[in-house]
Amino acid sequence: MATVTKKDIVDRIADKLQLKQNTVREVVQEFLAEIVHDLDHGHRLEFRDFGIFEVRSRAARLAWNPRTLTRVPVPDKRKVRFRAGRLLKARLAKPAPMEDGRSLPTQPTGPANNGLTSSGPAPTKP
Numbered sequence: 001m002a003t004v005t006k007k008d009i010v011d012r013i014a015d016k017l018q019l020k021q022n023t024v025r026e027v028v029q030e031f032l033a034e035i036v037h038d039l040d041h042g043h044r045l046e047f048r049d050f051g052i053f054e055v056r057s058r059a060a061r062l063a064w065n066p067r068t069l070t071r072v073p074v075p076d077k078r079k080v081r082f083r084a085g086r087l088l089k090a091r092l093a094k095p096a097p098m099e100d101g102r103s104l105p106t107q108p109t110g111p112a113n114n115g116l117t118s119s120g121p122a123p124t125k126p
Helices: 006-017 021-040 086-093
Strands: 045-047 051-058 061-064 071-074 077-084
Touching (some): 021 051, 077 086
Antiparallel strands (some): 045 051, 061 071
């Protein structure tokens, strides 16, 4: 699985829309900054059919250190939760494309009989 960077996305958008990379980079960076700003202020971000970003709070608690078996305080923290939307779920349910753009087969292409099953009826005892 390859890693896609922000620069890769900027390059693809700039090529596709015939815009300057600097302009696209500023737009993408501002978009990400707005997402961070809204999440920091506790807002829920919903992008229809793509997904939902929301901040969840975890309360402070006492945990165990497994090495020393002592109690350790864990401070409260906020985490971002993402739930995939309808179109993203549908797209991810399809087989992943290979590097050359083809899709992996969903059914095995070889014979279904692997030697563990017989082609005739099961033998009966007399």
